[in-house]
Amino acid sequence: MRDGNSPDQGEPTHTTESGGGPAAGEPGAVHVIVGTDRTRIVLSGEVDADLGPELQEATAEAEQRGLPIEVDAHHVTFMDSSGVAFLARLSIRSEHRVRLLRVPPTVRFLLEVTRIGELLDVVDDDDSAEPFEPVDSATP
Template structure:
């Protein structure tokens, strides 16, 4: 049995995690952020909105993002009471921010020192 060489390589499945902190909400995205995560992205938006805290999105482990991910970031930026911060943005995501101009609605933080995060004492992780 041999592998089908014409099939495109499978990327890392995408994941969305919402972590409630003492003073902000962190959304961690990883893998392929695409239409398959539509429900998860909508739920993350709702969870973050409900917290009422400033929102930061860690994109360090994103390997691919399509229009679903861009729409998610735009939705967060327009619905949040605070300016949304993007942390550790990889080149693929940075390119999309520039091309779509969504980056103008968000703060991109390059300094790792600013990304220290302390989750709530109850360990509240929403996903």
């Protein structure tokens, strides 16, 4: 028996990146963008144990900045316990309540089952937030 997150037998777990958004089986990525008033962590692809070191680095960088943290999960195609632990770690270490933006159904399910969602502010869209301005953005 397989669930919607499991690859078929013989199907590769990871594929190379294509031009569009992440596809199922795409390797995960973590990007930390420091803004003027908050830190945004963007997750994409498969958030699993392979991303362990990157998730730890993102946690350390966000914690060091001391700004409110938001995690954009819009392009996450799969998440295992490593991703759940990352979110829990962020919520415990941050001085501010962590916002989780644009949560896909697979991640929302994990938040409900593990109850980690109770530690985070889950925001369905990012439209209600003020514009995000990276610290190093060039002005026109």
